[in-house]
Amino acid sequence: MPVSTRSQASGQKQDDSALHPRSRIKTHQEKAEVTNFLTRNPHYGLKEKMRELTLLYEQQKQARNSNFSSYCSSRTEDQLPRLKDNPKDSGSIDMSAGGGQVIRRNTMTHLTATRTFVFPKPRVQHKFDDLKENLEAGQEKAIGLFCYPPQKADPATVARRLSTGVGRALTENLQETEKLEAADERSVPDESRILVFVRLRPMGKKEKEVGSRCCVRIVNRKDVYLTEFANENDYLRLKRLRGRHFTFDASFSDTTTQQEVYSTTTADLVESVLQGKNGSVFCYGATGAGKTYTMLGTVGNPGVMVLAIKDLFTKVRQRSCDGNHAVHLSYLEVYNETVKDLLSPGRPLVLREDKQGMVAAGLTQYRAYSTDEVMALLLQGNQNRTTEPTRANETSSRSHAILQVVVEYRVRDSAMNVINRVGKLSLIDLAGSERALATDQRTLRSIEGANINRSLLALSSCINALVEAKKHIPYRNSKLTQLLKDSLGGSCNTVMIANISPSNLLFSETQNTLHWADRAKQIRTKASNANEQITQVPEGHADQVKLLLELQKENRELRAQLAQQQQKLVTLQAQYLAAQSSPTPSSVTSLLTPPTTTGVPSKKRKARPSFLSGTCFTPELKRKGTQEATAKELLQTVNALEGEIEKMKRDHSLRLKQKDDYIKELIKKGEKPQTKFGTEGARRMITRSSLRPKQPSPVELKSPSHLFRSPVPTAKKRSFGDITTGNSPSIISGRKMRSHAVSVYAAAAPSMLLQPGFARRKACSFLSAD
Numbered sequence: 001m002p003v004s005t006r007s008q009a010s011g012q013k014q015d016d017s018a019l020h021p022r023s024r025i026k027t028h029q030e031k032a033e034v035t036n037f038l039t040r041n042p043h044y045g046l047k048e049k050m051r052e053l054t055l056l057y058e059q060q061k062q063a064r065n066s067n068f069s070s071y072c073s074s075r076t077e078d079q080l081p082r083l084k085d086n087p088k089d090s091g092s093i094d095m096s097a098g099g100g101q102v103i104r105r106n107t108m109t110h111l112t113a114t115r116t117f118v119f120p121k122p123r124v125q126h127k128f129d130d131l132k133e134n135l136e137a138g139q140e141k142a143i144g145l146f147c148y149p150p151q152k153a154d155p156a157t158v159a160r161r162l163s164t165g166v167g168r169a170l171t172e173n174l175q176e177t178e179k180l181e182a183a184d185e186r187s188v189p190d191e192s193r194i195l196v197f198v199r200l201r202p203m204g205k206k207e208k209e210v211g212s213r214c215c216v217r218i219v220n221r222k223d224v225y226l227t228e229f230a231n232e233n234d235y236l237r238l239k240r241l242r243g244r245h246f247t248f249d250a251s252f253s254d255t256t257t258q259q260e261v262y263s264t265t266t267a268d269l270v271e272s273v274l275q276g277k278n279g280s281v282f283c284y285g286a287t288g289a290g291k292t293y294t295m296l297g298t299v300g301n302p303g304v305m306v307l308a309i310k311d312l313f314t315k316v317r318q319r320s321c322d323g324n325h326a327v328h329l330s331y332l333e334v335y336n337e338t339v340k341d342l343l344s345p346g347r348p349l350v351l352r353e354d355k356q357g358m359v360a361a362g363l364t365q366y367r368a369y370s371t372d373e374v375m376a377l378l379l380q381g382n383q384n385r386t387t388e389p390t391r392a393n394e395t396s397s398r399s400h401a402i403l404q405v406v407v408e409y410r411v412r413d414s415a416m417n418v419i420n421r422v423g424k425l426s427l428i429d430l431a432g433s434e435r436a437l438a439t440d441q442r443t444l445r446s447i448e449g450a451n452i453n454r455s456l457l458a459l460s461s462c463i464n465a466l467v468e469a470k471k472h473i474p475y476r477n478s479k480l481t482q483l484l485k486d487s488l489g490g491s492c493n494t495v496m497i498a499n500i501s502p503s504n505l506l507f508s509e510t511q512n513t514l515h516w517a518d519r520a521k522q523i524r525t526k527a528s529n530a531n532e533q534i535t536q537v538p539e540g541h542a543d544q545v546k547l548l549l550e551l552q553k554e555n556r557e558l559r560a561q562l563a564q565q566q567q568k569l570v571t572l573q574a575q576y577l578a579a580q581s582s583p584t585p586s587s588v589t590s591l592l593t594p595p596t597t598t599g600v601p602s603k604k605r606k607a608r609p610s611f612l613s614g615t616c617f618t619p620e621l622k623r624k625g626t627q628e629a630t631a632k633e634l635l636q637t638v639n640a641l642e643g644e645i646e647k648m649k650r651d652h653s654l655r656l657k658q659k660d661d662y663i664k665e666l667i668k669k670g671e672k673p674q675t676k677f678g679t680e681g682a683r684r685m686i687t688r689s690s691l692r693p694k695q696p697s698p699v700e701l702k703s704p705s706h707l708f709r710s711p712v713p714t715a716k717k718r719s720f721g722d723i724t725t726g727n728s729p730s731i732i733s734g735r736k737m738r739s740h741a742v743s744v745y746a747a748a749a750p751s752m753l754l755q756p757g758f759a760r761r762k763a764c765s766f767l768s769a770d
């Protein structure tokens with residue numbers, strides 16, 4: 001029995017390769033044997049491939065020699081032997097193709113037809129240079145040529161394609177490249193990138209005085225050129241300059257306005273928050289680089305936080321006709337690795353991780369109804385924020401501050417289903433990284449500085465781990481990273497604004513900031529999907545009953561709201577009277593300030609001459625400080641509230657009337673399904689008292705709450721971390737509703753969207769549909 005050895009096999013292979021083996025097959029058996037052998041032989045087709053590659057190489061060489069001249073040729077199989085002798089005829093590149101596309105006509109040895117490859121038009125000159133380089137680089141780079149742009153070709157893919165024949169490989173590779181490019185341009189649907197912006201601040205007065213030079217140049221609103229000037233005493237390097245270049249999504253020069261920064265970086269996020277998505281904006285940079293200026297700004301030049309809230313309320317007001325909105329707010333700081341509630345200072349908050357993510361237990365959530373109210377809260381929070389003068393910055397923020405705004409939006413779709421969307425916007429002003437020498441040594445400031453640096457280092461580690469797509473991201477290394485977990489690695493649209501100084505004295509800080517900003521560009525976050533909950537219109541009889549119960553509940557809530565407004569009016573009137581009689585009236589702001597979580601009045605911190613409590617959002621009333629102004633203000637508030645209450649009363653009585661009509665209508669309808677519930681059941685439906693959920697009855701007309709879920713889930717306490725996870729504020733535990741307008745009935749009423757008549761409208765529409 002003949003045994004084929006390895007050498008025999010290779011010899012056979014050589015023979016076969018001299019002439020195509022299939023030409024010698026005569027019988028079926030022979031054919032089968034050869035096929036069998038060929039499939040087992042790992043070198044099958046290798047020579048053929050090599051020949052094709054050689055031809056390819058020759059084509060490129062020819063193309064290079066002819067310097068991309070317009071040259072075409074097509075060959076048939078019978079012309080192939082001559083190709084070896086005259087490789088110049090093997091193919092060409094035509095750069096004069098329509099639309100500037102690169103057309104390559106190429107003839108393969110085993111093909112009978114001409115193949116034409118169409119390359120996408122080089123978008124920039126340097127890509128075309130790559131193409132030329134590939135042409136010159138010979139056989140290996142030839143593959144790269146056909147995978148234009150070369151850097152996108154996956155080597156593994158190329159190798160795999162080669163093993164199935166060069167001709168096919170090239171076509172497939174080309175298709176693959178085109179697909180890759182298309183996918184790249186479309187952007188991967190379930191991933192999004194952190195957008196990184198750079199903002200250069202103007203040169204400070206002190207910096208000018210010490211004669212510092214500008215080491216940053218911004219070109220084309222994108223590119224940042226950083227120049228390191230040699231030390232004047234360093235004679236060896238006196239004439240040497242070291243420069244670095246970075247590119248970002250946008251770069252703002254020192255003359256850019258706050259509004260411009262806001263509309264480029266954050267305006268889109270505000271819009272997406274209203275669509276139920278999550279968004280985060282954070283400012284990063286060295287101490288004194290302009291983070292707080294960008295985030296908060298001044299009274300004359302409000303920053304991103306203020307502009308975002310104004311924009312948010314404008315949009316909410318524009319859309320209030322098609323749905324109901326609720327805006328909730330929380331403001332916290334991370335100071336020396338402790339989390340503090342800025343709106344209701346007290347004990348440090350504990351971070352807990354639960355199903356919804358990181359939770360700051362006990363964090364206060366305020367419901368806000370207007371921009372002014374948010375501004376008052378922001379002012380209050382900023383006064384509580386830890387800011388101290390340091391050598392580097394007179395108004396240095398010694399903590400990381402996070403303002404979170406949760407917008408709950410309820411709207412009806414065309415099928416009259418209720419859509420409940422919850423979006424949250426996190427606006428983060430980080431403390432600045434600093435050198436120990438830049439601040440003070442061995443003081444509280446240096447301890448603060450060390451903590452700031454530690455948390456920023458933890459942030460850098462997380463950025464590194466995310467960029468390298470590591471499995472473990474060290475979020476737990478600091479409180480800051482735990483709170484930013486959602487913004488960095490979660491389902492969130494995130495924007496980073498890197499603040500830099502132009503001064504060459506802060507070169508290394510600027511370089512460091514730009515380095516991390518550049519790195520952050522590579523972080524991929526999960527695409528933020530809308531947090532949406534759709535509630536279908538109830539159809540069954542039981543659902544109607546449930547709806548009635550809901551209406552009653554809403555009615556109770558309205559009554560509570562009215563009572564609370566009246567109470568508030570009385571208090572304000574008393575305040576007004578007191579202001580008129582007392583020489584030192586209390587400020588209106590004290591009325592607006594809700595009690596602390598613990599019920600103990602918050603200790604007012606001594607006003608510091610800081611940026612936050614000074615030029616930024618200092619309340620006008622405080623500055624005026626005169627009795628008349630306060631009294632005038634109080635009178636205005638009282639009048640406004642009186643008007644509001646009158647309006648509410650009118651609205652309320654109208655709604656009660658509507659409800660009575662509705663109940664009567666429902667009674668009529670309720671008489672019909674007697675067969676289902678019996679006469680007694682129907683009678684119970686016609687009395688309002690029978691609809692009270694807590695009244696048991698002998699013949700059970702059970703509250704259908706177990707059958708029908710309220711469109712607004714039962715309210716629970718809510719905490720900070722819940723916001724970061726984007727869950728509906730209505731279903732979050734740990735919440736404390738502190739709004740002066742809501743808090744009284746909030747505990748009793750589960751609905752967060754307390755605008756009157758929502759459920760009633762639903763009932764009416766349901767009835768009309770019925």
Ligand SMILES: Nc1ncnc2c1ncn2[C@@H]1O[C@H](COP(=O)(O)OP(=O)(O)OP(=O)(O)O)[C@@H](O)[C@H]1O
Nearest residue numbers: 201202287288289290291292293393396397431432
């Ligand atoms: N774009 C700008 N235009 C004008 N002044 C600016 C700008 N950016 C910053 N400044 C000024 O620079 C100084 C320092 O800015 P800011 O306090 O915002 O720095 P910071 O980065 O928040 O510092 P820290 O981290 O220490 O809190 C402030 O006096 C501020 O008014």
